[in-house]
Amino acid sequence: MNLAPFAHPEVASRLLEEIRNALHHPWVIMETCGGQTHAILRLGLDQLLPRGIELVHGPGCPVCVTPSARIDAAIALAARPGVTLATFGDMMRVPGSTTTLFAARAAGGKVEMVYSALDALALARRSPGREIVFFAIGFETTAPGSALAVARARSERIRNFSLLTAHVLVPPAVRALLQSPGNRVQGYLAAGHACAILGWQPYEALAAEFQVPIVVTGFEAADLLRGIGRVVQMLEAGEARVENAYERVVRREGNLPAQAQLQSVFEVCDCEWRGIGVIPASGLRLRPEYAAWDAQVKFSGLIAEKAVPTECISGAILQGLKKPPDCPAFGGRCTPLRPLGAPMVSAEGACAAYFSYHRNPERA
Amino acid sequence: MCVAAPGKVLRLYETEGLQMGEVDFGGISKQVCLAHVPAVRAGDHVMVHAGFALEIIDAAEVEQFYALWRAVLDTRTGDRPRAEAGDDAL
């Protein structure tokens, strides 16, 4: 499929012009997905938008919000004899309480990078003498893959495979943001790929209850600009609805087979978001019948939760209350090479994106 | 979050009862799990994330967007775009 039209400068120009023509008041808009943050900053869209639009970056970075205790558990498993920790590349550099999976691997721990949960399952099949634990992070976009992998493990009686689950759900996080007292955000870009799975139906109640426009938005330049344009139009008209600006991928009811897969394997639970705190009904855990494939059951006695005080203000960043340059440690004590917290490590964490793309915007 | 890429399903096959597909992403191809898009057929385009198809890409919606692209280029330059989007686009 030819993506060039979605990134074409002329199309972007036209969409920017439409936004400028529609804009008569200043507005604060949040893109909820880290991938959207990354794309906006990589393309420089935030510089091209008219000054009246303030873009605030949201908590849609599953890497950033994985509790540090869960990362500590992954590190402990990697160091355990006979265990291989299979993980997406994203998690390798993220610090837990003290160290990273990268450092654990350098110290002799067994860590394998995979692209898919099925790769981890295949690893278990060809390594019958080893325990393979898959570090299952990501939003509802990624969770159906984990669900299918563990369902296959169960049906094929592959006993040396388990999930260390850290999946979280986007809509409850958006609700938490809407309820938060310091919230200045007036319109939202919903995460396009997460919505491909759950649909945009979960956002209808939020739009009505909190009277905010929410637009399902994709990741190419044209997708982002169309999404922002629709939010602006609704804000200017005083409308509060859910609209879909990622029509080629997202449907209102989402992907039903994927949802069924999720429901058969996982149940919803309260979950801690690193830097933010516990958000009710925002996480996924394996159902009791999957206990034998649940790493937290299989390897119980992993490091218990302990809060480590840190200078990192990730909570405020992830909720859009502060921007990375507001942090006193940003760029000095905290850099991608020596991160104090997750948003500086994750490729799509707001702090890493600002550091990479944005330290000194626009030079004459 | 959610790095995903659009690809064209070249062929379908099953591995131990699991629906898989060989998907082309513009010169590279990968084995992708199609279990969550049971209506998929060879020739469809799918959005792929972490080895799984999230959804079948709606060709009609894509064509609508290409129409916008062509319209923008027409008004700007007065010429048709070099490659007709409909031909090699999808």
Added chain:
Amino acid sequence: MNGETIQLGHGNGGRMMAGLISDLFRRHFANPFLNPLDDGALLPELEPGQRLSFSTDSFVVDPLFFPGGCIGELAVNGTVNDLCMCGSQPRWLSAGFIIEEGLPLEDLDRIAAAMAEAAARVGVQIVTGDTKVVEKGKADKLFINTSGIGVIAHGLTLGSRHLQPGDRLIISGTLGDHGIAILSRRQNLGFSTALLSDTAPLHELTALLLSECGEAVHALRDPTRGGLAATCHEFARGSSLEIRLEEKALPVRPDVAAACGLLGLDPLYIANEGKLVAAIAGEAAESAVAALRSHPLSRDAAVIGEVKKGEAGLVALHTSLGAWRLVDLPAGELLPRIC
């Protein structure tokens, strides 16, 4: 040789090692400097006015054999190219091998043959070497170090400290081919592709540039690990000037772009093994590109950026949409991502 593997004995100075050196290495690398198998090679006198350049590089690539080549070609081309980037003509290489016991002899033979072929292509000779064998687990199959001497016959001195405001940056071809070709073979990330590593010697390209542009060439670099981004940072730091890249001008193959889209990677940071970046005085840039485009290895040569007096060490990119953003230093290992 079928089924035979390298043993610890092959590295301990005795009969087995002598056999390995004469039957394998000397057979492939034969030349008058190497053949006596003395402790070192005696090199000829330089002509008046000639200077020497010297470079070293080690190669640890995995897998050893990848689409488009093997560690052998990389080892020769890599040091050859470093010497070319100094503006010199590569002449003599050393080759040091650290072999993990158990490596199939057939693999070593293939690799040595590839090195010989790569050397012959450039007209460079492998004149001295060393072999060590370590226990299983102490090295990942094979590590090769090559060091090289080149001869500079002209009076030019190249280097990032010679960059001037107003210089243009030229790249000789498409970004990221090598890194993506290697990645395509990794077990858990693999994908099918016709893409080959771009490993190639750059001696003809540098000779072309120097003869076409002479002292307008200020610096040459091959963007290997860390990709074009790393090279631009080296230029910016070494000159205390600002580098600005034009995103629209960066040549990237569609299949490389597709792989990057799938794995969440950026072509700016991906290794190249057969490309060069040149910093050339502004007025000579167009003719430099024309000269490069006449050569089969650099048909996609393009002007991709410029050097400005600005913030020292800064590398910025003009995005395809017309905004400016920074290009950061590469982080370290290339990590595919799904988030």
